[in-house]
Amino acid sequence: MSKLAEFKRLEAQLAAQLQQLDALKNDAELKKEIQFEEKLRALLAEYGMSLRDVINILDPSPRSTPAVVVQRRQRQIKVYKNPNTGEVVETKGGNHKVLKAWREQYGVEAVDSWLQ
Structure with a gap:
């Protein structure tokens, strides 16, 4: 232009x-x-x-507070014990470093069977 x-x-x-x-x-x-x-x-x-x-x-009602806060229930601690090494792992989720290594090494079913 x-x-x-x-x-x-x-x-x-x-x-x-x-x-x-x-x-x-x-x-x-x-x-x-x-x-x-x-x-x-x-x-x-x-x-x-x-x-x-x-x-x-x-209008005295507070506007900045959230109406309802929904809390998630807390996760339970899961304890896995490796029968080969005797090592114990306590975790609330499945995203644990040692647990992942065990799953790669021994397989998912085997590691899940180690749940106490």
Whole structure:
């Protein structure tokens, strides 16, 4: 795109945005909202309050705490005893380094049969 075409496109966008801004400046609803905000901020300043204080007064229920926390049940400790070496492994999961090595060496069924 040439610089001139880009300039004309941006100029048209700016003109459209300026037109929207003028329409908003004359909007009665916007004027009411601005007036409300100014009065509200003046009232808050008069009483030394913040928006957060007003929200806490109007709705004191805590919003930052999670509704329900579901806890998983704890895993039971599994004890494996290697009959060949007498070595004992205690684990809550199957992702144990020694257990993996045993499974590679002796096979999954054999190691699972060592569960105490």
